[in-house]
Amino acid sequence: MAVGLGPLSTLHPVPGFELGIASAGIKRPGRKDVVVMRCAEGSSVAGVFTLNAFCAAPVILAKKRVSGSVRYLLTNTGNANAGTGEPGLQNAMRTCASLAKLAGVDESEVLPFSTGVIGEPLPVEKIEGALQAALDNLSENNWADAATGIMTTDTLPKGASRQFIHEGVTVTVTGISKGAGMIKPNMATMLGYIATDAKVAQGVLQDLLRDAANKSFNRITIDGDTSTNDCCMLIATGKAALPEITQASGALFAALKQAVFEVCMEVAQAIVRDGEGATKFVTVQVNGGATHQECLDVGYAVAHSPLIKTALFASDPNWGRILAAVGRAGVAQLDVSKIDVFLGDVCIASKGCRAATYTEEQGAAVMAEEEITIRIELGRGTCSETIWTTDLSHEYVKINAEYRT
Structure with a gap:
């Protein structure tokens, strides 16, 4: 019943950012419900998170780790791992550790994300069983499949992509989001992932994401309910052959800001267009x-x-x-x-x-x-x-x- 929301447009691959999708069967056998994303070494990562006091275990862990070195993002649908207390936090850490072991990185370099039913124990074994398949599926061309893999009550996948040329170099910004209900973000959306191949200092990237989310994800509402699991991430891989952006000024920053704002706005409005039961x-x-x-x-x-x-x-x-x-x-x-x-x-x-x-x-x-x-x-x-x-x-x-x- 999505209003004015059709098939995904072209989602350009972002050099240095790969996505892999697999099935853990968390709610339904065969459903693709685990998504692993790999950031190139040296990437900058920024995040904005729910302000709900009952924030989910993966939010607590991701907030602690986002300012450090980040190599992998692990998302599961079908279970929010929220309202699960200390066992939930231990389960989030365990899934990150399992992925880190398979990928050969430190577990602190893995950020977890979950969405689904609140208050139920995370099915750790099911998720662990799907990790290798997700790693084997990693590709820069998997944005569309990942957009489907992070859906819950969404009826259609949501994504947007922009490219611009600066000094003869093409810079890409691509993003996906999910959400259709429990939407009144107090930071971002249910889940959103945006990546660019520009090289951006972490502090500048964090401010850019906060500003973009405030004018897009923080301006949408379906039912007035702020989720326990809202997260939005912005990754800059630095693979474009351009100087690092170290200040929020200059032509390159202005062009990147416009592209990021446009992608955020498009995927945020797509959430409203796909609101649960929406006809307007x-x-x-x-x-x-x-x-x-x-x-x-x-x-x-x-x-x-x-x-x-x-x-x-x-x-x-x-x-x-x-x-x-x-x-x-x-x-x-x-x-x-x-x-x-x-x-x-x-x-x-x-x-x-x-x-x-x-x-x-x-x-x-x-x-x-x-x-x-x-x-x-x-x-x-x-x-x-x-x-x-x-x-x-x-x-x-x-x-x-x-x-x-």
Whole structure:
């Protein structure tokens, strides 16, 4: 039921970054559910992680290891290894150690990632049994297969790729993500992996990823639930024949930043387009705020409202629900007489009440579309923020009611 999301476009290989996929049969026999990624020696690696206090064991371990030397990333689906306490942490360490032994590296150079059901013990033996097959499958051309291998309730794989030329050298940025539910990131997405062959100092890479995630993954929401397992990684292999980027300035950095931002935005929006049960892709644009935070507060109040989301599903232009959400967003001293609200290009409310020119037919026409923009003009300042979300359908309830059965 993905909205405007089709087959993967070309995902260019990134020199120095390989991906291997195998089946551990964690939830279903034969399903490709283990992905191993190998970074060239000397790669820089950056990461952003969930702020959920119940963060999963692999998140705890990956956060500790990301600033050091990283050679392998190990991902399993079907089991989140979250809410599993000290045994979960030991299991995450054991899978990393098993991969490290097979690959001939130190176990501290392996980062673990898990996604799936929370609260169940990690099936370590199954994962260990698939590691050699994943290593044997390693290839720079396996992005599309890896995008499928990290899926859970996703209906389609998600990926994006950009290339640019700097001083005659082609630089590649390619990324994949997964996620369809439990999406309101407080750092990044459910899982995201982006790689480039540019050479970038780790500190610069970390800041670049944080900025990119903040404008993409941190601006999407499906159901308002921040996962225990959210992680997004950015790897720079340094295989492009160009000088190392040591500062966030200059033409090379600017071109790389644009490419990374575009890839992050595309795979983040793909998560919304593939939201569980989604039939609408909704942009909530808030302009004229006194601060960026109050724009976000208003945007999320609208994006998270079950009443608005169900009206979107029904294609019902019930604009009163939008006004109610804006009014309860917690913005101090909000002057409703200055607020205008638009559905697409149609002004539905002006100066705090129904617009004189608005007709129900106009609103219904906009709401019948698959892609809808709700624009709110606060009239308080110059700040703006944009959030992307979905409607709330019968299918969302069904998917999550049956998630463990």
